Amino acid sequence: MDKSTILRLLHSALSLGAANVKRRIVRFRQKADYERFLSEWSRFGNSAKLVRHLPSIHGFSLPIAQDLLASSACADIWVENDPLLTVHNTAFKSVSREKGIPWGVQEIKAPLAWSMTTGHRVKVGIIDTGVDFSHPDLKHSLGRGINLLSRGSLPHDDNGHGTHIAGTIAAANQVHGMIGVAPRATVYPVKAFDHNGSAFVSDIVLGIDWCVRNKMDIVNMSFGMKTRSKSLLTAVTNAYNAGVIIVASSGNDGKRKSIDYPARYPQTIAVGATNRLRRIAPFSNRGTFIDVYAPGDKILSSWLRGKYHEMSGTSMATSHVSGAIALLLAHRPGLSPAEIKAVVKRSMLPLRGTKAPRVAGELDVMQMLQTGDRR
Template sequence: MDRTEILRWLHRKLAAPATGTKRRIVRFRRHGDYKRFLNVWTEWAASSAKRERVRHLPLIQGFSFPDEGGASSGFPVKAVWLEADQPVAVDAPNIMPKPTTADRGIPWGVQKIKAPLAWSSTTGHRIKVGVIDTGVDFNHPDLKQSLGRGINLLNRSALPFDDNGHGTHIAGTIAAANQVHGMIGVAPRATVYPVKAFDNNGSAFVSDIVLGIEWCVNNGMNVINMSFGMKSRSKSLLSAVNHAYNSGVIIVASSGNDGKRKAVDYPARYPQTIAVGATTRLRRVAPFSNRGMHIDIYAPGDKILSAWLRGKYNEMSGTSMATSHVSGAIALLLAQHPDLSPGDIKTILKKSMVPLRGTKVPRVTGELDIVRMLQAAER
């Protein structure tokens, strides 16, 4: 594919009006083809008013383009992998958020996994948790000491402010730190770096997630929290997850809220992630939680109180909430054992989990217990 072909394809690709919502990811099979395309695109983008419609995905040697009316045709298919840039959604809560003015303190889920018993020896200090989500409320009193700058992938010139609430709730469970008047998260001295990839409706594309993973890897995140999912497999997303895994970054992902017994959402279904299901106060699998052989561990996810927009608090249920408990727990573990690999951590979690109630085979997958987790890491 020579320079003229690339330019002709780019112009044709972006000739259609930007009215649709479909996108397509193009990944190059050979590094040389990718570099050649990148050089031409970089030069072309400098003078094109439509450059914002193209997303460069260096982590997977690819690009995401608008896909209007089959505009992907004409590309030399033998030189690339083509796939739909699929929509992704944050895991919608099983119940609507409930505002509360009650005393916050230590939420029941943080108590249940025994995080307070670990704080005398580890609080997650110096551990960086990237939260790929809807952003965060930077003005929340319980989060002011717990946040790094992060990035807004939807508007690179702005802070990743939350206009949905989901990301703020996740951040609160991981690392809220306001013991005088507010709530305490699982790892109160860990630092959450919000990566805003989702809009105010909680929607994104796979390419947004790929860019979020790339930012987390390049900026030294120890853990990535992914409280979102999709039903179908994406090779581009798997490629990005593999890159993070091979870089030593732990990815924690929610299983989904469909109440399915043998199905788990992607990316939680990938073996390179830690797949999390949700439990209730009674240590039973929550009715809404997906479950099955792909779940690595369960954690509290039913009626979880955490931070919300405008300095408030909300109660939410979902595997998203369970995932944030596990991300916080891993931050506590890494603060004591920073050299553990993603594989090591999954093994420790599986060794130390507590059997669930009400299951026929309780020893297959259990619930998070931080005290047992830290003990298992010492063996």
């Protein structure tokens, strides 16, 4: 790829007034072309801030006009859309106060494990909308994290979803507030989602990259999309190969044979949602792609401005699984992502109302710890 082609791509990114300009992820067939593009891009300085560098996949996200895509200029690159993903929750309502142990944390038997493990020193990256750093139930559980939308700022939550996820994983306010699954784990908010609960795939790729570089043990991904993305798969595979456990929500469409990405990738642990009756929640996607189910219906957890909300969704189920794996890793450090997934799948309890042997069961922390001890 010659210099003029690279400059055409960069100029395309700067001319957003053109028709049919979509954000796309570009990856180069030749490493030398990637390095040449990187060099030219760096010379543009702030004027090229609409171009996002994705170093872990040797790519860039940038707006490209449709007419440029159809030209020979793109023969030496792979191009895919950089679509929006959304967080996985359905309904929610405000609750005046919460004390003690939420029903989902009780259901998976986490309190029975706390005499053996509380998740101490396990690092959980939450790629989400950020976290309320002032919430009294979270202040002992938070690492600094990163704000990918505003690099100089703390990853403050302007939506609420990320704060809710963090509370289920690691809230720790025994006297006045609620307790999460792994109260001594440390959660690191990675703000990739905006106040609407939306993020580009490129934001997720950057979030995964940050989690790998900062040595997270677990990454919670309570979001998804319907379409496959090679860039997202590459980032997930890189994390898996680096020993990072990725827990992902399956989606809330009530589908019986399909789940969302990235949960559908085999390198993740795909989570469906159950209700208080230990049945699959009606909204939850289900089927053979699900690895484990966990409580996800009417889950009470922390919210913005020190408050509490009840939320439903496979997002909420995923945070229970991330917390449970934190308990297991603190108890049995060094287990690989493949070993963790095997332990989770071998220690599930059968769901109520399901007879098929291939149906995944519900998360059970005590069974997980016992199975982990036998490895």
